[in-house]
Amino acid sequence: MTAKPSRPRAASLGFPLPFTTVDLVIFTVSDEALKVLLVQRPEDKASESFPGWWALPGGFVNVDVDRDLLACAERKLLEKTGVRSPYLEQLGSWGGAARDPRGWSATHVYFALIPSRDIELAKGANAADVAWLKVEEVLANPRLGFDHAAILQAAVERLRGRVEYTSLPAFLLAEPFTLPQLQRIYEIVLNRDVDKSGFRTRMLAAQFLVEEGYVEGSSNRPAMGYRLADRSAPVVFPRTFSPRG
Amino acid sequence: MTAKPSRPRAASLGFPLPFTTVDLVIFTVSDEALKVLLVQRPEDKASESFPGWWALPGGFVNVDVDRDLLACAERKLLEKTGVRSPYLEQLGSWGGAARDPRGWSATHVYFALIPSRDIELAKGANAADVAWLKVEEVLANPRLGFDHAAILQAAVERLRGRVEYTSLPAFLLAEPFTLPQLQRIYEIVLNRDVDKSGFRTRMLAAQFLVEEGYVEGSSNRPAMGYRLADRSAPVVFPRTFSPRG
DNA sequence: GTAATAGTGTCTATGAGACATTATTAC
DNA sequence: GTAATAATGTCTCATAGACACTATTAC
Structure with missing residues (x-):
């Protein structure tokens, strides 16, 4: 066993398994502006990647808890917003060796639309480290951890594109x-x-x-x-x- | 260390990592019909899942070889067809506990369009276990391994949908x-x-x-x-x- | 000439875009 | 009454769809 504890080799495969995560791009409209939910990563822990940076909400898939990717996305959405069943669709996946300093990782990204009233109703459930930021401002100066700036960009393009010809x-x-x-x-x-x-x-x-x-x-x-x-x-x-x- | 060799626990996470794979839905048109490339899984090996079944081409991401998901898809495409740069876009990802008997897995699916002439030109590179089957017939009687019938269905819907309003x-x-x-x-x-x-x-x-x-x-x-x-x-x-x- | 395929012209109905007008409330 | 917002009406122009027609090849 030559691998680090955090990065074990799968003996039957002969190479390490990538990390698997789910991230969310959650949109709402309030104060006449399109906003996205971001979380601030812990400042102090040196072990965390991108300490103090803003990032999309998300995290590791827990195979003991999450039945499938959609269930994992719904769990993380509930944890961060208190909202149970908004519009939720898959945006795509991003994976590679360079996107996370901890190693080769792949994230499955979901895309949610929430009425601002539903957020206010569930306000008690909102985590302390989250904030709704104007999409326009985030895109103008996208200091986001990982490859989340590119993911947010793709999500906004998807949303704007769909708005042209869907409800x-x-x-x-x-x-x-x-x-x-x-x-x-x-x-x-x-x-x-x-x-x-x-x-x-x-x-x-x-x-x-x-x-x-x-x-x-x-x-x-x-x-x-x-x-x-x-x-x-x-x-x-x-x-x-x-x-x- | 309580996990099986093939399913190690990541000590820093506290739960096992899912398997990460890439699968391909490769379309072409020949003999006046839309066709998809499928591979037949090994018959004899009891260790393989779905022995003898047809499935989409694909396999595990190799973090020592594949720079990112797209590179992994291009590698597998080249291995199966000998074609280097066709139209290739991401279709989406499917992941969960039930889709693969070996355990919790997530697959990143790519969608390729290849002119039939390019396949003929690269014929020497074609693997022996692959076949081009008519999409209509596969969908009518979809005996595919894993959740590949659902994935193929989604790919065909995407293709047909896009054809209505794109080039x-x-x-x-x-x-x-x-x-x-x-x-x-x-x-x-x-x-x-x-x-x-x-x-x-x-x-x-x-x-x-x-x-x-x-x-x-x-x-x-x-x-x-x-x-x-x-x-x-x-x-x-x-x-x-x-x-x- | 005929057959076959490539390419163009014409007509019509639809409906989007622009903008003027009417309707219903609060005050 | 006025102001403000909701809802409808009217006109024009672009073009998709249908189908008739012309053009260029092989024989």
């Missing part, structure tokens, strides 16, 4: 929500104005909204409230949004 | 190719006829083809040959193809 942003709103609220979410994520008439036509034609009765706003004319007909997956529109069609 | 099928043709050839690939993958005039307008408007001079066909009028302006990624069309727009 994905609806998972960022608590139900019931109104069409003007949904339009605002689209505008925040896309960082561009959207025409109201076309937006409404498009959303209603896609048949994924169910009327829930009028919602009393803070003032002015009340708007129709909607909920999603299917919370398991977004709807794909036949065309992309963009102008210059 | 992805162009990676299934050797250059130079003609527009009628490309249209035929679309029709085979989509399993539906496509209008010639609309197809040509769409492809040429997307600006991803470069004229390479007329190609002498076996007979009749010669067609313009094209190559891709950018072999690194497909082009996204602003609309999906036909259906009841």
Whole structure:
């Protein structure tokens, strides 16, 4: 046995096993901005990698606890946010010799969308070392540990790309929500104005909204409230949004 | 040290490390059909899992050889097909306690498109235990090892989905190719006829083809040959193809 | 000439984008 | 009444889809 205790060789394979982790990119919209949940890694421990740096929430797969990768992601999501079942999909995986100073590792990355109201409701469960940071600011100066800057970049591209032609942003709103609220979410994520008439036509034609009765706003004319007909997956529109069609 | 030799505990973590593998879904079009490369697992060895079953090509990540996951995928692709640089993208990852009888494992799956001519050119490099099977037939009776039936299903859905609104099928043709050839690939993958005039307008408007001079066909009028302006990624069309727009 | 395949032209219906207008609330 | 927001109506223009037509080869 020539390997270090932390990096044992698998005798039947003849080479060491990589570390296996799961990381999460958790988005929400609040204060008119797209935000992502980051955790600050312990400052003092010299044994930890990237001490004091910000990083995506995540960690090692525990084969004694986690039935599969999705269950592991759900466990870590619950630990950090207190939220049980938001929209969650796999983003991809990143693995290699250089991304973690502890050795060859591969991470399976999941992508979550949470309404900001759900975060507030579960506030007690929030860990102390976490913070919601504006995506725009993090990307402008991405001092993240590991390869998490690249992962966040990929997640934002995926989100922005999907927003152009799917109902994905609806998972960022608590139900019931109104069409003007949904339009605002689209505008925040896309960082561009959207025409109201076309937006409404498009959303209603896609048949994924169910009327829930009028919602009393803070003032002015009340708007129709909607909920999603299917919370398991977004709807794909036949065309992309963009102008210059 | 309580673990079996093949499943060592990582002392610093307190639980065993999962196995890490890379698998490939390699598509081509030949004989007017979409085909996938499968390997037959060894019959005789009792130690192997799923002996005699068909499975996707792949295997353990070797941290002494593979710089990262993509390099591992490229290595396995070269070993099985002799092809060096086809279109290759990540499909996703699958991991859990139940998918492999040897224990908790996670596989990183890559998705490749290869022109059938490139396979023929590299024929000498093809391993003996591999076969190109029609996707339609495999899916109709999916007796594949591990969770590879589900993975293949996901890969086909990804391919069919992308074909509706990207130039992805162009990676299934050797250059130079003609527009009628490309249209035929679309029709085979989509399993539906496509209008010639609309197809040509769409492809040429997307600006991803470069004229390479007329190609002498076996007979009749010669067609313009094209190559891709950018072999690194497909082009996204602003609309999906036909259906009841 | 015919057959076969490559490539173009024309018509129509759809619907997105732009923007004007009406509707319903609070005050 | 005014202000503010919600919702609808109207017009135009681009283009996808359908299908007819022309072009260039082999024979």
